[in-house]
C-alpha cells in the first residue's frame with residue numbers, strides 16, 4: 001500500500017511540474033514584452049537565488065479626534081457629538097482620545113463630575129484618556145480619591161498614567177495595573193495600551209504632571225515624565241509597534257521638551273495649558289496638538305504613516321463646537337441625565353437603570369463607531 005501511494009505521489013508531482021513549467025515561461029515572455037511596472041517585474045523574476053521584491057506597502061491613514069481640559073463643561077456636548085460622528089463617518093481609521101482634566105476643580109462637585117464624565121464619555125465612545133491633575137483633586141471635606149476611583153471603575157475605556165504611583169492610595173491602587181496591555185481594558189488604570197485600528201497597531205501611553213502642579217494629589221506620587229515616556233516608547237518598539245501616541249497632561253512647554261528628548265513619539269496629544277495649536281506644532285518628527293479649554297473646540301488630526309511608522313503627511317484643525325448641529329441622541333442622553341439628577345441618582349449603575357426603565361438603552365449605547 002505504501003509503495004502505491006509513493007508511486008502515485010511521484011506521478012502527481014511530475015504532472016504538476018509539467019503544468020507549471022510552460023506557464024512560467026509564458027508569463028516571463030509577457031512580462032518582458034510589455035515592460036511592466038516594478039511589481040510585475042518582481043513577480044516574474046526567474047532567478048531562484050533572489051527573493052522577490054516586496055510589494056509596495058500602502059501608507060496608513062489615522063484620524064485622531066481629541067479633547068482636553070473640558071472640565072465637565074457639558075453645554076455643547078450634543079454639538080460635540082455631531083462633530084465626532086461627522087469625523088468618524090469621513091475616516092476609516094479613527095480614535096477618540098482625551099488628554100485629561102475632564103473634571104472640574106470644584107472640590108464639592110467631584111462626585112457629580114465623576115458621574116457626568118462617565119456617562120457622556122462612555123456615550124461618545126472614547127477610546128482612552130490620561131488622568132489630568134484636576135482628576136486627583138480630593139473629595140469634599142474628605143481626604144480621598146473615592147469619586148475618581150468611581151469614575152475609573154465605570155469608564156468604558158482605559159485610563160492612563162505611565163508615571164503615576166498609586167500604591168499608597170487605597171482608592172486607586174485596586175484599579176492600577178502598571179502595565180502596557182495588548183488588550184485595551186475598560187475601567188483600569190494602565191501605563192499604556194495597544195489599540196488595533198484597521199490592520200495596524202497603535203501604541204498609546206499616558207503621562208500626567210508631577211507633584212508641584214497637581215493640585216491636591218494626596219497619596220499619589222509622580223515619577224519623572226521623560227523617563228516614563230522613554231520606557232513607554234522602548235516597550236512599544238520592543239514589540240514591533242512603530243506608531244506611537246502620547247496622551248499627556250503636562251502643559252505645552254513640557255510637551256515640546258518631551259518631543260525633543262524622547263525620539264519615537266509620533267504624536268503628542270496634550271492638555272493642561274488651555275492653549276490651542278492651530279496648525280499642529282511640528283517639533284522634529286513629532287506633532288504636538290492641544291484644543292484649548294472647556295469644550296470650545298474639538299481637535300481633528302489626520303496623519304499618514306509610511307511603513308516605517310514615520311509620519312509623511314498630516315493635517316490638523318480645531319472645530320469650534322458651538323457651530324455644530326445638535327446631535328439628537330446625545331441631546332436625549334442629556335435629558336435623561338437631567339431627569340436622573342432630579343431624582344437624586346448619583347451612581348452610574350442607577351443612571352443606566354433609569355435609562356433602561358425609560359426604554360432608551362439603544363439611544364445611550366448606539367453611538368456611531
Ligand SMILES: [Zn+2]
Nearest residue numbers: 101132133272
Ligand atoms: Zn491641568
